[in-house]
Amino acid sequence: MKETYFLSRTDAEGNERRMPIGIIKGATPGERITVFGGQHGTEYAGIEAAMRLFRETDPADVSGTIVVSMATHEESLMNWIQFAPTHPEIADMMLEAATGSQYIINCHGGEFTEEMHPYVICRLIGDEAAEAVAMRMARALGVGIVSLSKYRGEPPPDPSGARPAWWLWPKKGLCDKLGIPEITPEIGQVGDRDDLLMYGGIINVLKELGFLKGPAIQHPEPNVIGDRWWLTANQEGIYFPVVTVGQEVTKGTFLGEIRDYFGTVLQTVEAPDDATVMNMNIGMPVKKDGFLIWLGQF
Numbered sequence: 344m345k346e347t348y349f350l351s352r353t354d355a356e357g358n359e360r361r362m363p364i365g366i367i368k369g370a371t372p373g374e375r376i377t378v379f380g381g382q383h384g385t386e387y388a389g390i391e392a393a394m395r396l397f398r399e400t401d402p403a404d405v406s407g408t409i410v411v412s413m414a415t416h417e418e419s420l421m422n423w424i425q426f427a428p429t430h431p432e433i434a435d436m437m438l439e440a441a442t443g444s445q446y447i448i449n450c451h452g453g454e455f456t457e458e459m460h461p462y463v464i465c466r467l468i469g470d471e472a473a474e475a476v477a478m479r480m481a482r483a484l485g486v487g488i489v490s491l492s493k494y495r496g497e498p499p500p501d502p503s504g505a506r507p508a509w510w511l512w513p514k515k516g517l518c519d520k521l522g523i524p525e526i527t528p529e530i531g532q533v534g535d536r537d538d539l540l541m542y543g544g545i546i547n548v549l550k551e552l553g554f555l556k557g558p559a560i561q562h563p564e565p566n567v568i569g570d571r572w573w574l575t576a577n578q579e580g581i582y583f584p585v586v587t588v589g590q591e592v593t594k595g596t597f598l599g600e601i602r603d604y605f606g607t608v609l610q611t612v613e614a615p616d617d618a619t620v621m622n623m624n625i626g627m628p629v630k631k632d633g634f635l636i637w638l639g640q641f
């Protein structure tokens with residue numbers, strides 16, 4: 344059986360925020376999983392995959408219940424808003440959609456102006472059994488690269504107001520609140536709507552966990568990202584990158600530069616060590632302290 348509805352909340356200004364939800368109730372009883380697409384509304388691969396998952400899955404093939412949030416941040420989807428903050432009303436609806444589930448998949452990727460090398464964030468919540476399941480889910484997703492992330496309190500205040508790179512100070516996730524395994528696939532980039540890697544990965548995780556019939560593809564253990572670098576702009580300017588995601592660079596490799604309108608070089612960006620380009624801004628304008636590129640070693 345399939346069911347659809349909107350969760351809804353009204354913010355302090357009286358604006359309604361909605362979240363379209365589809366529930367697939369399997370023919371066989373079992374556990375419950377929540378899949379979120381579009382917490383960031385310009386990350387399309389996850390939205391495509393979530394909608395396809397709901398549209399194409401036959402409840403006869405399902406054990407348990409699959410809850411799908413098709414557009415978790417509808418306002419950012421419909422208004423093309425990049426890097427949209429998760430408003431309290433959205434966080435509250437996410438909590439409602441995930442409560443009662445034993446697992447969470449929260450699909451992300453590169454925004455319109457971001458290139459992203461596919462990888463998956465595996466949340467560590469301080470519970471060995473839950474973390475082992477999350478690692479199993481990360482392996483089943485099949486992208487082969489995992490980043491471990493653990494909430495450890497809020498960052499010290501920064502005079503500029505900037506939050507440090509997310510892996511240094513990740514925010515508390517639903518998994519921390521609910522004490523259940525959660526993975527965050529980072530798949531897709533620059534408006535790419537190809538959902539094959541995301542959709543195929545989710546299907547394989549659902550098979551691995553027993554929600555869908557059929558054997559899961561047994562991928563090798565993923566590489567875990569170790570050291571990493573988050574490079575930002577020293578000052579406002581126009582950014583000219585010369586590398587691309589997935590590219591392996593060595594210490595000192597020229598990655599790009601920031602110029603003013605007339606050609607004067609304001610900043611030369613070089614690789615701080617041997618690493619792989621994981622994620623980068625391709626938008627021309629950059630602000631002081633704005634994100635340029637992040638590199639990881641694995």
Ligand SMILES: [Zn+2]
Pocket residue numbers: 382383386451452
């Ligand atoms: Zn995102």
